[in-house]
Amino acid sequence: MKAWRSYIIASRRLLDALDADLAGHDLTMADYEVLAQLSDAPDRRMRMSELAKIAMVSKSRLSHRMKVMEKAGWVRREECESDKRGYFAVMTEKGWKAIVKAAPDHVDSVRNRFVDHLTVKDQEELAKIFDRVQSNLRDQYIAEDK
Amino acid sequence: MKAWRSYIIASRRLLDALDADLAGHDLTMADYEVLAQLSDAPDRRMRMSELAKIAMVSKSRLSHRMKVMEKAGWVRREECESDKRGYFAVMTEKGWKAIVKAAPDHVDSVRNRFVDHLTVKDQEELAKIFDRVQSNLRDQYIAEDK
DNA sequence: CTCATTTGGTTGAAAGTTGAATTAGTTGCC
DNA sequence: GGCAACTAATTCAACTTTCAACCAAATGAG
Incomplete structure:
Protein backbone atom coordinates (compact mmCIF):
# COMPACT_ATOMS: atom_id res chain seq x y z
CA MET A 1 0.00 0.00 0.00
CA LYS A 2 2.90 2.31 0.62
CA ALA A 3 4.20 1.74 -2.88
CA TRP A 4 0.71 2.27 -4.17
CA ARG A 5 0.37 5.57 -2.36
CA SER A 6 3.59 6.89 -3.76
CA TYR A 7 2.61 5.72 -7.21
CA ILE A 8 -0.63 7.68 -6.93
CA ILE A 9 1.18 10.80 -5.87
CA ALA A 10 3.85 10.56 -8.51
CA SER A 11 1.41 9.88 -11.30
CA ARG A 12 -0.81 12.77 -10.23
CA ARG A 13 2.14 15.12 -10.16
CA LEU A 14 3.16 13.89 -13.56
CA LEU A 15 -0.26 14.52 -15.07
CA ASP A 16 -0.41 17.93 -13.44
CA ALA A 17 2.97 18.86 -14.83
CA LEU A 18 1.98 17.78 -18.31
CA ASP A 19 -1.23 19.74 -18.07
CA ALA A 20 0.68 22.81 -17.00
CA ASP A 21 3.02 22.36 -19.97
CA LEU A 22 0.07 22.21 -22.34
CA ALA A 23 -1.57 25.30 -20.91
CA GLY A 24 0.63 27.46 -23.13
CA HIS A 25 -1.28 26.07 -26.09
CA ASP A 26 -4.67 26.69 -24.47
CA LEU A 27 -5.18 22.99 -24.10
CA THR A 28 -5.83 20.52 -21.36
CA MET A 29 -4.76 16.89 -21.57
CA ALA A 30 -8.37 15.89 -22.14
CA ASP A 31 -8.89 18.32 -25.01
CA TYR A 32 -5.53 17.36 -26.43
CA GLU A 33 -6.53 13.74 -26.40
CA VAL A 34 -9.77 14.51 -28.20
CA LEU A 35 -8.01 16.54 -30.87
CA ALA A 36 -5.19 14.03 -31.22
CA GLN A 37 -7.62 11.20 -31.77
CA LEU A 38 -9.63 13.25 -34.21
CA SER A 39 -6.53 14.21 -36.14
CA ASP A 40 -5.63 10.55 -36.51
CA ALA A 41 -8.97 9.67 -38.04
CA PRO A 42 -9.42 9.39 -41.81
CA ASP A 43 -10.18 12.86 -43.19
CA ARG A 44 -9.86 14.01 -39.61
CA ARG A 45 -13.53 13.38 -39.06
CA MET A 46 -15.24 10.96 -36.79
CA ARG A 47 -18.66 10.27 -35.33
CA MET A 48 -19.24 11.91 -31.98
CA SER A 49 -19.84 8.67 -30.12
CA GLU A 50 -16.77 7.00 -31.43
CA LEU A 51 -14.63 9.99 -30.63
CA ALA A 52 -16.02 10.07 -27.11
CA LYS A 53 -15.23 6.40 -26.71
CA ILE A 54 -11.64 6.43 -27.89
CA ALA A 55 -10.81 9.73 -26.21
CA MET A 56 -12.25 8.40 -22.95
CA VAL A 57 -14.71 11.19 -22.29
CA SER A 58 -18.42 11.00 -21.71
CA LYS A 59 -20.80 11.83 -24.52
CA SER A 60 -22.15 14.87 -22.77
CA ARG A 61 -18.71 16.12 -21.93
CA LEU A 62 -17.67 15.78 -25.52
CA SER A 63 -20.74 17.73 -26.58
CA HIS A 64 -19.84 20.56 -24.24
CA ARG A 65 -16.18 20.61 -25.14
CA MET A 66 -17.02 20.51 -28.83
CA LYS A 67 -19.11 23.62 -28.36
CA VAL A 68 -16.11 25.38 -26.84
CA MET A 69 -13.67 24.13 -29.43
CA GLU A 70 -16.12 24.99 -32.17
CA LYS A 71 -16.23 28.54 -30.88
CA ALA A 72 -12.44 28.54 -30.96
CA GLY A 73 -12.67 27.48 -34.59
CA TRP A 74 -10.79 24.24 -34.15
CA VAL A 75 -13.58 21.86 -35.03
CA ARG A 76 -16.93 21.89 -36.68
CA ARG A 77 -19.90 19.56 -36.72
CA GLU A 78 -21.39 17.99 -39.79
CA GLU A 79 -24.54 15.99 -39.87
CA CYS A 80 -24.43 12.40 -40.94
CA GLU A 81 -26.37 11.60 -44.09
CA SER A 82 -26.90 7.93 -43.44
CA ASP A 83 -28.04 8.37 -39.86
CA LYS A 84 -29.92 11.58 -39.32
CA ARG A 85 -29.44 11.40 -35.56
CA GLY A 86 -25.69 11.39 -35.90
CA TYR A 87 -23.02 14.00 -36.29
CA PHE A 88 -19.43 14.00 -37.36
CA ALA A 89 -16.81 15.93 -35.50
CA VAL A 90 -14.56 17.46 -38.13
CA MET A 91 -11.23 19.08 -37.49
CA THR A 92 -10.79 22.45 -39.23
CA GLU A 93 -7.59 23.68 -40.81
CA LYS A 94 -7.13 25.96 -37.85
CA GLY A 95 -7.58 23.08 -35.43
CA TRP A 96 -5.09 21.02 -37.36
CA LYS A 97 -2.57 23.82 -37.16
CA ALA A 98 -3.17 24.16 -33.43
CA ILE A 99 -2.59 20.50 -32.76
CA VAL A 100 0.42 20.30 -35.04
CA LYS A 101 1.88 23.20 -33.14
CA ALA A 102 1.15 21.73 -29.74
CA ALA A 103 2.18 18.15 -30.42
CA PRO A 104 5.95 18.49 -30.46
CA ASP A 105 5.94 20.49 -27.25
CA HIS A 106 3.74 17.92 -25.65
CA VAL A 107 5.94 15.08 -26.80
CA ASP A 108 8.95 16.93 -25.44
CA SER A 109 7.15 17.44 -22.21
CA VAL A 110 6.35 13.74 -21.89
CA ARG A 111 9.98 12.96 -22.54
CA ASN A 112 11.33 15.52 -20.12
CA ARG A 113 8.97 14.71 -17.36
CA PHE A 114 8.83 11.01 -17.79
CA VAL A 115 10.30 8.90 -20.53
CA ASP A 116 13.84 10.25 -20.32
CA HIS A 117 14.09 9.10 -16.74
CA LEU A 118 13.38 5.52 -17.74
CA MET B 1 4.81 7.60 -27.53
CA LYS B 2 2.71 4.56 -28.19
CA ALA B 3 3.68 3.05 -24.87
CA TRP B 4 2.97 6.38 -23.26
CA ARG B 5 -0.47 6.57 -24.78
CA SER B 6 -1.42 3.16 -23.55
CA TYR B 7 -0.05 3.97 -20.14
CA ILE B 8 -2.27 7.03 -19.98
CA ILE B 9 -5.32 5.05 -20.95
CA ALA B 10 -4.63 2.20 -18.57
CA SER B 11 -3.93 4.46 -15.65
CA ARG B 12 -7.03 6.51 -16.27
CA ARG B 13 -9.16 3.39 -16.43
CA LEU B 14 -7.56 2.20 -13.24
CA LEU B 15 -8.32 5.41 -11.39
CA ASP B 16 -11.86 5.41 -12.74
CA ALA B 17 -12.41 1.85 -11.58
CA LEU B 18 -11.11 2.64 -8.11
CA ASP B 19 -13.31 5.70 -7.93
CA ALA B 20 -16.31 3.63 -8.93
CA ASP B 21 -15.45 1.09 -6.23
CA LEU B 22 -15.33 3.85 -3.62
CA ALA B 23 -18.63 5.34 -4.69
CA GLY B 24 -20.44 2.79 -2.54
CA HIS B 25 -18.99 4.55 0.48
CA ASP B 26 -19.97 7.99 -0.81
CA LEU B 27 -16.34 8.84 -1.39
CA THR B 28 -14.15 9.92 -4.23
CA MET B 29 -10.46 9.16 -4.38
CA ALA B 30 -9.68 12.77 -3.54
CA ASP B 31 -11.91 12.83 -0.49
CA TYR B 32 -10.60 9.46 0.56
CA GLU B 33 -7.07 10.76 0.38
CA VAL B 34 -7.97 13.75 2.51
CA LEU B 35 -9.64 11.61 5.15
CA ALA B 36 -6.91 9.00 5.08
CA GLN B 37 -4.25 11.62 5.65
CA LEU B 38 -6.28 13.23 8.37
CA SER B 39 -6.84 9.91 10.11
CA ASP B 40 -3.09 9.31 10.15
CA ALA B 41 -2.39 12.59 11.90
CA PRO B 42 -1.91 12.74 15.66
CA ASP B 43 -5.32 13.11 17.32
CA ARG B 44 -6.68 12.97 13.81
CA ARG B 45 -6.43 16.70 13.53
CA MET B 46 -4.29 18.81 11.27
CA ARG B 47 -3.99 22.37 10.08
CA MET B 48 -5.88 23.05 6.87
CA SER B 49 -2.83 24.11 4.89
CA GLU B 50 -0.83 21.08 5.83
CA LEU B 51 -3.70 18.78 5.02
CA ALA B 52 -4.11 20.44 1.65
CA LYS B 53 -0.46 19.98 0.93
CA ILE B 54 -0.09 16.33 1.83
CA ALA B 55 -3.42 15.35 0.31
CA MET B 56 -2.46 17.12 -2.91
CA VAL B 57 -5.47 19.39 -3.20
CA SER B 58 -5.59 23.14 -3.48
CA LYS B 59 -6.43 25.16 -0.41
CA SER B 60 -9.64 26.42 -1.92
CA ARG B 61 -10.69 22.96 -2.95
CA LEU B 62 -10.04 21.67 0.54
CA SER B 63 -12.15 24.48 1.94
CA HIS B 64 -15.04 23.49 -0.26
CA ARG B 65 -14.73 19.78 0.35
CA MET B 66 -14.45 20.36 4.08
CA LYS B 67 -17.73 22.21 3.97
CA VAL B 68 -19.35 19.20 2.34
CA MET B 69 -17.75 16.68 4.67
CA GLU B 70 -18.61 18.84 7.63
CA LYS B 71 -22.23 18.75 6.58
CA ALA B 72 -21.94 14.98 6.35
CA GLY B 73 -20.66 15.02 9.92
CA TRP B 74 -17.29 13.44 9.11
CA VAL B 75 -15.10 16.35 10.06
CA ARG B 76 -15.33 19.54 11.99
CA ARG B 77 -13.25 22.69 12.13
CA GLU B 78 -11.64 24.03 15.22
CA GLU B 79 -9.91 27.32 15.46
CA CYS B 80 -6.28 27.39 16.34
CA GLU B 81 -5.53 29.10 19.62
CA SER B 82 -1.96 29.98 18.86
CA ASP B 83 -2.66 31.38 15.42
CA LYS B 84 -6.06 32.97 15.14
CA ARG B 85 -5.97 32.87 11.36
CA GLY B 86 -5.64 29.15 11.36
CA TYR B 87 -8.01 26.25 11.66
CA PHE B 88 -7.63 22.61 12.41
CA ALA B 89 -9.47 20.02 10.44
CA VAL B 90 -10.61 17.45 12.95
CA MET B 91 -12.02 14.05 12.15
CA THR B 92 -15.17 13.19 14.04
CA GLU B 93 -16.02 9.79 15.44
CA LYS B 94 -18.47 9.37 12.60
CA GLY B 95 -15.81 10.26 10.07
CA TRP B 96 -13.43 7.81 11.65
CA LYS B 97 -16.02 5.09 11.39
CA ALA B 98 -16.68 5.96 7.77
CA ILE B 99 -13.04 5.75 6.80
CA VAL B 100 -12.45 2.59 8.81
CA LYS B 101 -15.35 1.06 6.99
CA ALA B 102 -14.20 2.20 3.56
CA ALA B 103 -10.52 1.43 3.90
CA PRO B 104 -10.54 -2.38 3.64
CA ASP B 105 -12.78 -2.24 0.59
CA HIS B 106 -10.52 0.29 -0.99
CA VAL B 107 -7.43 -1.73 -0.24
CA ASP B 108 -9.14 -4.78 -1.71
CA SER B 109 -10.06 -2.77 -4.73
CA VAL B 110 -6.48 -1.63 -5.24
CA ARG B 111 -5.35 -5.22 -4.98
CA ASN B 112 -7.99 -6.59 -7.29
CA ARG B 113 -7.61 -3.97 -9.92
CA PHE B 114 -3.89 -3.52 -9.77
CA VAL B 115 -1.47 -5.02 -7.30
CA ASP B 116 -2.52 -8.64 -7.71
CA HIS B 117 -1.68 -8.49 -11.38
CA LEU B 118 1.89 -7.58 -10.63
C1' DC C 1 -47.37 -1.07 -40.75
C1' DT C 2 -46.99 0.27 -35.91
C1' DC C 3 -45.62 0.77 -31.57
C1' DA C 4 -42.16 -0.19 -28.03
C1' DT C 5 -37.31 -0.06 -27.51
C1' DT C 6 -32.85 1.36 -28.35
C1' DT C 7 -29.41 4.55 -29.95
C1' DG C 8 -26.97 9.11 -31.05
C1' DG C 9 -26.57 13.15 -29.40
C1' DT C 10 -27.79 17.50 -26.91
C1' DT C 11 -29.33 20.27 -23.02
C1' DG C 12 -29.86 22.51 -18.49
C1' DA C 13 -29.24 22.43 -13.83
C1' DA C 14 -26.46 21.12 -10.07
C1' DA C 15 -22.11 20.11 -8.31
C1' DG C 16 -17.23 20.58 -8.50
C1' DT C 17 -12.93 23.03 -9.51
C1' DT C 18 -9.84 26.96 -10.13
C1' DG C 19 -7.46 31.16 -9.38
C1' DA C 20 -7.76 35.67 -8.03
C1' DA C 21 -9.37 38.70 -4.64
C1' DT C 22 -10.45 39.30 0.15
C1' DT C 23 -10.34 39.13 5.20
C1' DA C 24 -8.05 38.60 9.24
C1' DG C 25 -4.16 37.78 11.86
C1' DT C 26 1.07 37.51 12.26
C1' DT C 27 5.85 38.89 11.87
C1' DG C 28 9.87 41.54 11.48
C1' DC C 29 12.13 45.71 11.30
C1' DC C 30 13.15 50.37 12.23
C1' DG D 1 4.66 51.19 18.79
C1' DG D 2 3.82 51.50 13.82
C1' DC D 3 3.80 49.86 9.39
C1' DA D 4 4.97 47.02 5.41
C1' DA D 5 5.15 42.38 4.02
C1' DC D 6 3.57 37.92 4.63
C1' DT D 7 0.53 33.91 5.71
C1' DA D 8 -3.96 31.12 6.70
C1' DA D 9 -8.02 30.37 5.10
C1' DT D 10 -12.32 31.57 2.82
C1' DT D 11 -15.08 33.52 -0.80
C1' DC D 12 -16.31 34.99 -5.36
C1' DA D 13 -16.84 34.55 -10.24
C1' DA D 14 -15.85 31.99 -14.14
C1' DC D 15 -15.57 27.74 -15.98
C1' DT D 16 -15.88 22.54 -16.33
C1' DT D 17 -17.94 18.21 -15.44
C1' DT D 18 -21.70 15.25 -14.31
C1' DC D 19 -26.30 13.52 -14.16
C1' DA D 20 -30.65 12.99 -15.59
C1' DA D 21 -34.04 14.37 -18.77
C1' DC D 22 -34.92 14.97 -23.32
C1' DC D 23 -35.56 14.77 -28.58
C1' DA D 24 -35.35 12.65 -32.83
C1' DA D 25 -34.21 8.96 -35.63
C1' DA D 26 -33.52 4.00 -36.22
C1' DT D 27 -34.65 -0.74 -35.27
C1' DG D 28 -37.30 -4.68 -34.79
C1' DA D 29 -40.93 -7.84 -33.17
C1' DG D 30 -45.49 -8.98 -33.92
Whole structure:
Protein backbone atom coordinates (compact mmCIF):
# COMPACT_ATOMS: atom_id res chain seq x y z
CA MET A 1 0.00 0.00 0.00
CA LYS A 2 2.90 2.31 0.62
CA ALA A 3 4.20 1.74 -2.88
CA TRP A 4 0.71 2.27 -4.17
CA ARG A 5 0.37 5.57 -2.36
CA SER A 6 3.59 6.89 -3.76
CA TYR A 7 2.61 5.72 -7.21
CA ILE A 8 -0.63 7.68 -6.93
CA ILE A 9 1.18 10.80 -5.87
CA ALA A 10 3.85 10.56 -8.51
CA SER A 11 1.41 9.88 -11.30
CA ARG A 12 -0.81 12.77 -10.23
CA ARG A 13 2.14 15.12 -10.16
CA LEU A 14 3.16 13.89 -13.56
CA LEU A 15 -0.26 14.52 -15.07
CA ASP A 16 -0.41 17.93 -13.44
CA ALA A 17 2.97 18.86 -14.83
CA LEU A 18 1.98 17.78 -18.31
CA ASP A 19 -1.23 19.74 -18.07
CA ALA A 20 0.68 22.81 -17.00
CA ASP A 21 3.02 22.36 -19.97
CA LEU A 22 0.07 22.21 -22.34
CA ALA A 23 -1.57 25.30 -20.91
CA GLY A 24 0.63 27.46 -23.13
CA HIS A 25 -1.28 26.07 -26.09
CA ASP A 26 -4.67 26.69 -24.47
CA LEU A 27 -5.18 22.99 -24.10
CA THR A 28 -5.83 20.52 -21.36
CA MET A 29 -4.76 16.89 -21.57
CA ALA A 30 -8.37 15.89 -22.14
CA ASP A 31 -8.89 18.32 -25.01
CA TYR A 32 -5.53 17.36 -26.43
CA GLU A 33 -6.53 13.74 -26.40
CA VAL A 34 -9.77 14.51 -28.20
CA LEU A 35 -8.01 16.54 -30.87
CA ALA A 36 -5.19 14.03 -31.22
CA GLN A 37 -7.62 11.20 -31.77
CA LEU A 38 -9.63 13.25 -34.21
CA SER A 39 -6.53 14.21 -36.14
CA ASP A 40 -5.63 10.55 -36.51
CA ALA A 41 -8.97 9.67 -38.04
CA PRO A 42 -9.42 9.39 -41.81
CA ASP A 43 -10.18 12.86 -43.19
CA ARG A 44 -9.86 14.01 -39.61
CA ARG A 45 -13.53 13.38 -39.06
CA MET A 46 -15.24 10.96 -36.79
CA ARG A 47 -18.66 10.27 -35.33
CA MET A 48 -19.24 11.91 -31.98
CA SER A 49 -19.84 8.67 -30.12
CA GLU A 50 -16.77 7.00 -31.43
CA LEU A 51 -14.63 9.99 -30.63
CA ALA A 52 -16.02 10.07 -27.11
CA LYS A 53 -15.23 6.40 -26.71
CA ILE A 54 -11.64 6.43 -27.89
CA ALA A 55 -10.81 9.73 -26.21
CA MET A 56 -12.25 8.40 -22.95
CA VAL A 57 -14.71 11.19 -22.29
CA SER A 58 -18.42 11.00 -21.71
CA LYS A 59 -20.80 11.83 -24.52
CA SER A 60 -22.15 14.87 -22.77
CA ARG A 61 -18.71 16.12 -21.93
CA LEU A 62 -17.67 15.78 -25.52
CA SER A 63 -20.74 17.73 -26.58
CA HIS A 64 -19.84 20.56 -24.24
CA ARG A 65 -16.18 20.61 -25.14
CA MET A 66 -17.02 20.51 -28.83
CA LYS A 67 -19.11 23.62 -28.36
CA VAL A 68 -16.11 25.38 -26.84
CA MET A 69 -13.67 24.13 -29.43
CA GLU A 70 -16.12 24.99 -32.17
CA LYS A 71 -16.23 28.54 -30.88
CA ALA A 72 -12.44 28.54 -30.96
CA GLY A 73 -12.67 27.48 -34.59
CA TRP A 74 -10.79 24.24 -34.15
CA VAL A 75 -13.58 21.86 -35.03
CA ARG A 76 -16.93 21.89 -36.68
CA ARG A 77 -19.90 19.56 -36.72
CA GLU A 78 -21.39 17.99 -39.79
CA GLU A 79 -24.54 15.99 -39.87
CA CYS A 80 -24.43 12.40 -40.94
CA GLU A 81 -26.37 11.60 -44.09
CA SER A 82 -26.90 7.93 -43.44
CA ASP A 83 -28.04 8.37 -39.86
CA LYS A 84 -29.92 11.58 -39.32
CA ARG A 85 -29.44 11.40 -35.56
CA GLY A 86 -25.69 11.39 -35.90
CA TYR A 87 -23.02 14.00 -36.29
CA PHE A 88 -19.43 14.00 -37.36
CA ALA A 89 -16.81 15.93 -35.50
CA VAL A 90 -14.56 17.46 -38.13
CA MET A 91 -11.23 19.08 -37.49
CA THR A 92 -10.79 22.45 -39.23
CA GLU A 93 -7.59 23.68 -40.81
CA LYS A 94 -7.13 25.96 -37.85
CA GLY A 95 -7.58 23.08 -35.43
CA TRP A 96 -5.09 21.02 -37.36
CA LYS A 97 -2.57 23.82 -37.16
CA ALA A 98 -3.17 24.16 -33.43
CA ILE A 99 -2.59 20.50 -32.76
CA VAL A 100 0.42 20.30 -35.04
CA LYS A 101 1.88 23.20 -33.14
CA ALA A 102 1.15 21.73 -29.74
CA ALA A 103 2.18 18.15 -30.42
CA PRO A 104 5.95 18.49 -30.46
CA ASP A 105 5.94 20.49 -27.25
CA HIS A 106 3.74 17.92 -25.65
CA VAL A 107 5.94 15.08 -26.80
CA ASP A 108 8.95 16.93 -25.44
CA SER A 109 7.15 17.44 -22.21
CA VAL A 110 6.35 13.74 -21.89
CA ARG A 111 9.98 12.96 -22.54
CA ASN A 112 11.33 15.52 -20.12
CA ARG A 113 8.97 14.71 -17.36
CA PHE A 114 8.83 11.01 -17.79
CA VAL A 115 10.30 8.90 -20.53
CA ASP A 116 13.84 10.25 -20.32
CA HIS A 117 14.09 9.10 -16.74
CA LEU A 118 13.38 5.52 -17.74
CA THR A 119 15.73 3.01 -19.24
CA VAL A 120 14.53 1.16 -22.31
CA LYS A 121 14.05 -1.84 -20.12
CA ASP A 122 11.91 0.19 -17.73
CA GLN A 123 9.77 1.33 -20.60
CA GLU A 124 9.20 -2.19 -21.78
CA GLU A 125 8.47 -3.35 -18.26
CA LEU A 126 6.02 -0.53 -17.73
CA ALA A 127 4.24 -1.16 -21.00
CA LYS A 128 3.91 -4.82 -20.09
CA ILE A 129 2.57 -4.06 -16.62
CA PHE A 130 -0.07 -1.65 -17.76
CA ASP A 131 -1.08 -3.83 -20.65
CA ARG A 132 -1.78 -6.53 -18.15
CA VAL A 133 -3.62 -4.19 -15.80
CA GLN A 134 -5.73 -2.87 -18.58
CA SER A 135 -6.67 -6.22 -19.97
CA ASN A 136 -7.64 -7.32 -16.49
CA LEU A 137 -9.73 -4.21 -16.02
CA ARG A 138 -11.47 -4.95 -19.26
CA ASP A 139 -12.18 -8.51 -18.20
CA GLN A 140 -13.51 -7.34 -14.85
CA TYR A 141 -15.65 -4.81 -16.60
CA ILE A 142 -17.09 -7.48 -18.85
CA ALA A 143 -17.59 -9.78 -15.88
CA GLU A 144 -19.60 -7.06 -14.16
CA ASP A 145 -21.69 -7.14 -17.30
CA LYS A 146 -22.22 -3.48 -17.85
CA MET B 1 4.81 7.60 -27.53
CA LYS B 2 2.71 4.56 -28.19
CA ALA B 3 3.68 3.05 -24.87
CA TRP B 4 2.97 6.38 -23.26
CA ARG B 5 -0.47 6.57 -24.78
CA SER B 6 -1.42 3.16 -23.55
CA TYR B 7 -0.05 3.97 -20.14
CA ILE B 8 -2.27 7.03 -19.98
CA ILE B 9 -5.32 5.05 -20.95
CA ALA B 10 -4.63 2.20 -18.57
CA SER B 11 -3.93 4.46 -15.65
CA ARG B 12 -7.03 6.51 -16.27
CA ARG B 13 -9.16 3.39 -16.43
CA LEU B 14 -7.56 2.20 -13.24
CA LEU B 15 -8.32 5.41 -11.39
CA ASP B 16 -11.86 5.41 -12.74
CA ALA B 17 -12.41 1.85 -11.58
CA LEU B 18 -11.11 2.64 -8.11
CA ASP B 19 -13.31 5.70 -7.93
CA ALA B 20 -16.31 3.63 -8.93
CA ASP B 21 -15.45 1.09 -6.23
CA LEU B 22 -15.33 3.85 -3.62
CA ALA B 23 -18.63 5.34 -4.69
CA GLY B 24 -20.44 2.79 -2.54
CA HIS B 25 -18.99 4.55 0.48
CA ASP B 26 -19.97 7.99 -0.81
CA LEU B 27 -16.34 8.84 -1.39
CA THR B 28 -14.15 9.92 -4.23
CA MET B 29 -10.46 9.16 -4.38
CA ALA B 30 -9.68 12.77 -3.54
CA ASP B 31 -11.91 12.83 -0.49
CA TYR B 32 -10.60 9.46 0.56
CA GLU B 33 -7.07 10.76 0.38
CA VAL B 34 -7.97 13.75 2.51
CA LEU B 35 -9.64 11.61 5.15
CA ALA B 36 -6.91 9.00 5.08
CA GLN B 37 -4.25 11.62 5.65
CA LEU B 38 -6.28 13.23 8.37
CA SER B 39 -6.84 9.91 10.11
CA ASP B 40 -3.09 9.31 10.15
CA ALA B 41 -2.39 12.59 11.90
CA PRO B 42 -1.91 12.74 15.66
CA ASP B 43 -5.32 13.11 17.32
CA ARG B 44 -6.68 12.97 13.81
CA ARG B 45 -6.43 16.70 13.53
CA MET B 46 -4.29 18.81 11.27
CA ARG B 47 -3.99 22.37 10.08
CA MET B 48 -5.88 23.05 6.87
CA SER B 49 -2.83 24.11 4.89
CA GLU B 50 -0.83 21.08 5.83
CA LEU B 51 -3.70 18.78 5.02
CA ALA B 52 -4.11 20.44 1.65
CA LYS B 53 -0.46 19.98 0.93
CA ILE B 54 -0.09 16.33 1.83
CA ALA B 55 -3.42 15.35 0.31
CA MET B 56 -2.46 17.12 -2.91
CA VAL B 57 -5.47 19.39 -3.20
CA SER B 58 -5.59 23.14 -3.48
CA LYS B 59 -6.43 25.16 -0.41
CA SER B 60 -9.64 26.42 -1.92
CA ARG B 61 -10.69 22.96 -2.95
CA LEU B 62 -10.04 21.67 0.54
CA SER B 63 -12.15 24.48 1.94
CA HIS B 64 -15.04 23.49 -0.26
CA ARG B 65 -14.73 19.78 0.35
CA MET B 66 -14.45 20.36 4.08
CA LYS B 67 -17.73 22.21 3.97
CA VAL B 68 -19.35 19.20 2.34
CA MET B 69 -17.75 16.68 4.67
CA GLU B 70 -18.61 18.84 7.63
CA LYS B 71 -22.23 18.75 6.58
CA ALA B 72 -21.94 14.98 6.35
CA GLY B 73 -20.66 15.02 9.92
CA TRP B 74 -17.29 13.44 9.11
CA VAL B 75 -15.10 16.35 10.06
CA ARG B 76 -15.33 19.54 11.99
CA ARG B 77 -13.25 22.69 12.13
CA GLU B 78 -11.64 24.03 15.22
CA GLU B 79 -9.91 27.32 15.46
CA CYS B 80 -6.28 27.39 16.34
CA GLU B 81 -5.53 29.10 19.62
CA SER B 82 -1.96 29.98 18.86
CA ASP B 83 -2.66 31.38 15.42
CA LYS B 84 -6.06 32.97 15.14
CA ARG B 85 -5.97 32.87 11.36
CA GLY B 86 -5.64 29.15 11.36
CA TYR B 87 -8.01 26.25 11.66
CA PHE B 88 -7.63 22.61 12.41
CA ALA B 89 -9.47 20.02 10.44
CA VAL B 90 -10.61 17.45 12.95
CA MET B 91 -12.02 14.05 12.15
CA THR B 92 -15.17 13.19 14.04
CA GLU B 93 -16.02 9.79 15.44
CA LYS B 94 -18.47 9.37 12.60
CA GLY B 95 -15.81 10.26 10.07
CA TRP B 96 -13.43 7.81 11.65
CA LYS B 97 -16.02 5.09 11.39
CA ALA B 98 -16.68 5.96 7.77
CA ILE B 99 -13.04 5.75 6.80
CA VAL B 100 -12.45 2.59 8.81
CA LYS B 101 -15.35 1.06 6.99
CA ALA B 102 -14.20 2.20 3.56
CA ALA B 103 -10.52 1.43 3.90
CA PRO B 104 -10.54 -2.38 3.64
CA ASP B 105 -12.78 -2.24 0.59
CA HIS B 106 -10.52 0.29 -0.99
CA VAL B 107 -7.43 -1.73 -0.24
CA ASP B 108 -9.14 -4.78 -1.71
CA SER B 109 -10.06 -2.77 -4.73
CA VAL B 110 -6.48 -1.63 -5.24
CA ARG B 111 -5.35 -5.22 -4.98
CA ASN B 112 -7.99 -6.59 -7.29
CA ARG B 113 -7.61 -3.97 -9.92
CA PHE B 114 -3.89 -3.52 -9.77
CA VAL B 115 -1.47 -5.02 -7.30
CA ASP B 116 -2.52 -8.64 -7.71
CA HIS B 117 -1.68 -8.49 -11.38
CA LEU B 118 1.89 -7.58 -10.63
CA THR B 119 4.71 -9.81 -9.52
CA VAL B 120 6.71 -8.70 -6.53
CA LYS B 121 9.46 -7.80 -8.91
CA ASP B 122 7.05 -5.66 -10.93
CA GLN B 123 6.01 -3.85 -7.81
CA GLU B 124 9.56 -3.07 -6.87
CA GLU B 125 10.36 -1.97 -10.38
CA LEU B 126 7.31 0.27 -10.47
CA ALA B 127 8.08 1.85 -7.12
CA LYS B 128 11.60 2.55 -8.29
CA ILE B 129 10.46 4.08 -11.56
CA PHE B 130 7.94 6.42 -10.01
CA ASP B 131 10.26 7.38 -7.21
CA ARG B 132 12.68 8.48 -9.84
CA VAL B 133 10.03 10.30 -11.84
CA GLN B 134 8.78 12.08 -8.79
CA SER B 135 12.17 13.18 -7.61
CA ASN B 136 12.90 14.51 -11.07
CA LEU B 137 9.61 16.35 -11.13
CA ARG B 138 10.48 17.90 -7.80
CA ASP B 139 13.88 18.97 -9.09
CA GLN B 140 12.34 20.45 -12.23
CA TYR B 141 9.81 22.25 -10.07
CA ILE B 142 12.57 23.72 -7.97
CA ALA B 143 14.58 24.60 -11.06
CA GLU B 144 11.60 26.51 -12.41
CA ASP B 145 11.85 28.41 -9.15
CA LYS B 146 8.25 28.53 -8.16
C1' DC C 1 -47.37 -1.07 -40.75
C1' DT C 2 -46.99 0.27 -35.91
C1' DC C 3 -45.62 0.77 -31.57
C1' DA C 4 -42.16 -0.19 -28.03
C1' DT C 5 -37.31 -0.06 -27.51
C1' DT C 6 -32.85 1.36 -28.35
C1' DT C 7 -29.41 4.55 -29.95
C1' DG C 8 -26.97 9.11 -31.05
C1' DG C 9 -26.57 13.15 -29.40
C1' DT C 10 -27.79 17.50 -26.91
C1' DT C 11 -29.33 20.27 -23.02
C1' DG C 12 -29.86 22.51 -18.49
C1' DA C 13 -29.24 22.43 -13.83
C1' DA C 14 -26.46 21.12 -10.07
C1' DA C 15 -22.11 20.11 -8.31
C1' DG C 16 -17.23 20.58 -8.50
C1' DT C 17 -12.93 23.03 -9.51
C1' DT C 18 -9.84 26.96 -10.13
C1' DG C 19 -7.46 31.16 -9.38
C1' DA C 20 -7.76 35.67 -8.03
C1' DA C 21 -9.37 38.70 -4.64
C1' DT C 22 -10.45 39.30 0.15
C1' DT C 23 -10.34 39.13 5.20
C1' DA C 24 -8.05 38.60 9.24
C1' DG C 25 -4.16 37.78 11.86
C1' DT C 26 1.07 37.51 12.26
C1' DT C 27 5.85 38.89 11.87
C1' DG C 28 9.87 41.54 11.48
C1' DC C 29 12.13 45.71 11.30
C1' DC C 30 13.15 50.37 12.23
C1' DG D 1 4.66 51.19 18.79
C1' DG D 2 3.82 51.50 13.82
C1' DC D 3 3.80 49.86 9.39
C1' DA D 4 4.97 47.02 5.41
C1' DA D 5 5.15 42.38 4.02
C1' DC D 6 3.57 37.92 4.63
C1' DT D 7 0.53 33.91 5.71
C1' DA D 8 -3.96 31.12 6.70
C1' DA D 9 -8.02 30.37 5.10
C1' DT D 10 -12.32 31.57 2.82
C1' DT D 11 -15.08 33.52 -0.80
C1' DC D 12 -16.31 34.99 -5.36
C1' DA D 13 -16.84 34.55 -10.24
C1' DA D 14 -15.85 31.99 -14.14
C1' DC D 15 -15.57 27.74 -15.98
C1' DT D 16 -15.88 22.54 -16.33
C1' DT D 17 -17.94 18.21 -15.44
C1' DT D 18 -21.70 15.25 -14.31
C1' DC D 19 -26.30 13.52 -14.16
C1' DA D 20 -30.65 12.99 -15.59
C1' DA D 21 -34.04 14.37 -18.77
C1' DC D 22 -34.92 14.97 -23.32
C1' DC D 23 -35.56 14.77 -28.58
C1' DA D 24 -35.35 12.65 -32.83
C1' DA D 25 -34.21 8.96 -35.63
C1' DA D 26 -33.52 4.00 -36.22
C1' DT D 27 -34.65 -0.74 -35.27
C1' DG D 28 -37.30 -4.68 -34.79
C1' DA D 29 -40.93 -7.84 -33.17
C1' DG D 30 -45.49 -8.98 -33.92
